[in-house]
Amino acid sequence: MSLSFNSKSGEVEGDGWNLMSSGSRSNHGWRSRSSVCWIGAAALCLGLLLLTVIMVAHNTSAVNQWDSKYTDLIHQLTQGRDKLSDERDQLKIQSSNLTQELEVLRSQYNEVVDSRDKLQEDIKNLHLNKTDKSCKPGWIKFNNTCYIFSPCGASLTWKGARKDCQQKGADLVIITTRDEMDFVKSSFAVTWIGLSRHEHEDKWKWVDGTFLDGDGFWQDGEPNNSDGEEDCVELSRSATAWNDVPCKQRFPWVCED
Incomplete structure (x- = not known):
């Protein structure tokens, strides 16, 4: 089908069929413009919907990838935390053992100090006795x-x-x-x-x-x-x-x- 536009009458013609006659243009002009606007708006909405769907699909893939990375990171952090907890527990045990050994050494040290002090006192008494020694008669x-x-x-x-x-x-x-x-x-x-x-x-x-x-x-x-x-x-x-x-x-x- 071919279309032609009559500049004088302002009519569109095609294969002898007048799509928009002068008599009906005044009655249907607004309705035609409305139809065109509606079609354009529908096309725009479909385009926006399609764009939204594409963005949502893209974002969903990105979210899934981010969620996988986040899960792996959480797993690594959890393992690191558990390892640090084990090391902390081992250090607590070692610290407790060292504390007990320190107490034993401190007790032994005190015993040695007491023994040393006693020996020093004995030596002092021996010196005093030697200095104050008195001889038997005739000696x-x-x-x-x-x-x-x-x-x-x-x-x-x-x-x-x-x-x-x-x-x-x-x-x-x-x-x-x-x-x-x-x-x-x-x-x-x-x-x-x-x-x-x-x-x-x-x-x-x-x-x-x-x-x-x-x-x-x-x-x-x-x-x-x-x-x-x-x-x-x-x-x-x-x-x-x-x-x-x-x-x-x-x-x-x-x-x-």
């Missing part, structure tokens, strides 16, 4: 030690002299310093001291069981064991030194308490 005090010399004119073998000291609750003198040696030699020309060498032994030993420490105070060339039986020691006043002699010889002696 002589020198450097906080008590000594007794054998009676004038008395002499015994080394074993006899030691037995006499032991009966007095003491023993033959042990000389550790030159001052003590000078004190001991003051009464007799020759004096037994508590140093000897027992048979089958090559070391000199004091009467308290300790071995001679260092070179001692020997005379020149002594000890020489000249007759093979010089196993006991005497102190010579003239030489202010020691000499090894046979234990069966008889000399004065000095006891030390």
Whole structure:
């Protein structure tokens, strides 16, 4: 079908059919315009609806993707939280164990401190007792030690002299310093001291069981064991030194308490 527009009459013609005659234009003009507007509005609404549907579909896909990522993130955070909770619980257990160990160590430390303080007090008392030590009648005090010399004119073998000291609750003198040696030699020309060498032994030993420490105070060339039986020691006043002699010889002696 072809359409034509008559400029004079303002009519549209097509294949001899007048779509809009001059007589009816005035009656149907407004209705035609309304129809056109309605069709345009309907087309616009359909377009907007279609656009809305597309946007909703797009947004739904985006929301689904975001929801999946959000779910994964929540899962990771939950795992991290649980791991931190486990570590926290382990740290609490370790802290509790360390606290118990600390208490045990503190208790042990206090016991050691108490023991140390007691030992210090004992040492202090021993020093006081040593300083305040008084000698029995007939004994002589020198450097906080008590000594007794054998009676004038008395002499015994080394074993006899030691037995006499032991009966007095003491023993033959042990000389550790030159001052003590000078004190001991003051009464007799020759004096037994508590140093000897027992048979089958090559070391000199004091009467308290300790071995001679260092070179001692020997005379020149002594000890020489000249007759093979010089196993006991005497102190010579003239030489202010020691000499090894046979234990069966008889000399004065000095006891030390």
